[in-house]
Amino acid sequence: MAKAPLKTYYTTEEELDGFHQGLKQFLCPHCRKRGCLILHGYLYGYEEHGDxxxxxxxxxxxxxxRQTGCGRTFPLLKSRLVKHFMISARVLSAMLALFSRGLWPSKIHGRLRDRISRTSIYRIYHRFRRNQPRIRTLLTRIKDPPDTCGVTDPLVQTIIHLKSAFSGSFVSRFQQFFQVSIL
Ligand SMILES: [Zn+2]
Structure with missing residues (x-):
C-alpha cells in the first residue's frame, strides 16, 4: 500500500515512468478509491516566447x-513550469532574486530578457506576496529562516528563506519537493 502522496509535479521522465507504474496503488484525491487512476492524455499550454x-x-x-472511479481528472505538471503562467520556474526564480535585491516590478521589466509583460510581473508579484504565509509554513518544516537582520520587508525575507533552502532554480525545486505550486 503506497502511503506517499499523489504527485502534482514531476521533473524527469524516469520519475514520470515510476509514478505511472505505481499509479494503481494511489488513492484518488477526490473519491478516495484505490486502483482507478490512469494517465489520460496530455496538458498543453503556452510557454515562454508563446510556444x-x-x-x-x-x-x-x-x-x-467497468472501472468504478469518479471520472474526475487532475493535473500532473512539469516542475520547471509555473501553474497558470507562461513564465518558467527558471525565470520566476530570477525574478524573485531581483525582488530580493530590492528591485520592484516597475524596474524589473527591462532587466529580464525574456518576454514578460509588465502586467504579468505585477500579477506574479502580488500573488507571491499573498502566498507568503503558505510558502513560509512549508519552508519552516525543512529549514529555519536564516538571519535576515536589517531586512524589514517580509517578501524579501521569504525569498531569502527560499533561496537558503533550495539552490539554483529554487522555484522548480520548491515545487518538486513540496508537490505544490509556488504561486
Ligand atoms: Zn476518484
Missing part, C-alpha cells in the same frame, strides 16, 4: 470499462 507545448499529463480516475 504551444506539452506542460504535463492529466490523471483520470477512470469510470470507464
Amino acid at each position: 504551444w507545448s506539452r506542460r504535463g499529463h492529466r490523471v483520470f480516475c477512470s469510470n470507464r470499462n
Whole structure:
C-alpha cells in the first residue's frame, strides 16, 4: 500500500515512468478509491516566447470499462513550469532574486530578457506576496529562516528563506519537493 502522496509535479521522465507504474496503488484525491487512476492524455499550454507545448499529463480516475472511479481528472505538471503562467520556474526564480535585491516590478521589466509583460510581473508579484504565509509554513518544516537582520520587508525575507533552502532554480525545486505550486 503506497502511503506517499499523489504527485502534482514531476521533473524527469524516469520519475514520470515510476509514478505511472505505481499509479494503481494511489488513492484518488477526490473519491478516495484505490486502483482507478490512469494517465489520460496530455496538458498543453503556452510557454515562454508563446510556444504551444506539452506542460504535463492529466490523471483520470477512470469510470470507464467497468472501472468504478469518479471520472474526475487532475493535473500532473512539469516542475520547471509555473501553474497558470507562461513564465518558467527558471525565470520566476530570477525574478524573485531581483525582488530580493530590492528591485520592484516597475524596474524589473527591462532587466529580464525574456518576454514578460509588465502586467504579468505585477500579477506574479502580488500573488507571491499573498502566498507568503503558505510558502513560509512549508519552508519552516525543512529549514529555519536564516538571519535576515536589517531586512524589514517580509517578501524579501521569504525569498531569502527560499533561496537558503533550495539552490539554483529554487522555484522548480520548491515545487518538486513540496508537490505544490509556488504561486
Ligand atoms: Zn476518484
